[in-house]
Amino acid sequence: GAVVSQHPSWVICKSGTSVKIECRSLDFQATTMFWYRQFPKQSLMLMATSNEGSKATYEQGVEKDKFLINHASLTLSTLTVTSAHPEDSSFYICSARKVYSNQPQHFGDGTRLSIL
C-alpha cells in the first residue's frame, strides 16, 4: 500500500534554531502534500497544502515566514520551522495524495518537535 515516510520522528533543539522536517512518498508520486499540526488530545489542524513545483497555500493564521514549505519533487516535501520557540513545540504530521487519482490521503508517522 501507499507509504509516507517522515523524518525525523523526534527532535529536541534550543530556542532560536531552525528545524527541517522531511516528508517522502515512498512508492507513489504525490502532486499534493499536506502539513498538519496536532496538539495533545486534539484533532489535526491543517497548516498548508503543498503542490509540487509551486508555492504552498497556507491556512489562515499560519505564518508562512515561520513555517517554510518546499515541494521540489513529486516524492519530497519539507517543512522548516524557522527560529523555533517553545510555543512551536508540537506534533507535526504530513500526508500525501497520489498523482491524478482518486486515492485517499496517506499520512506519515509524525515528528514530535520539542523546543527548549
Place this chain on the structure above:
Amino acid sequence: GENVEQHPSTLSVQEGDSAVIKCTYSDSASNYFPWYKQELGKGPQLIIDIRSNVGEKKDQRIAVTLNKTAKHFSLHITETQPEDSAVYFCAARNFGNEKLTFGTGTRLTIIP
C-alpha cells in the same frame, strides 16, 4: 466551509462488543468520507472510506454507513479487540477540494 462534528469524544467498550462512532457534516457538496485510526505517537492510518454514491461499505469487522440526506456517517466496529483501542477521526472532503476536514476525534478504549 465544511464543519464536521464527531461523537462521542470517549467511548469504552467491553472486548467482543460493538463500537459505534458518529459524525455529521455541514457541506452537502462533500462526497468522500474517510475514517482514520491514530495510535499513540503515530500518524493517522486510513481504515475505511466511503464515497457518496454508496450507503454502506464493509471490511471484515469494520463498516461505515452514510446517510446523505441527514448528512451523517458512522463507523461500526464489531467483535472489538484490545488492539482496536486508539483515537478515531472521521473526515469529509468535497469533489475538487484537496482538503480534508477532520472531526474532533473519539478515544476508544476496549476493556479486556
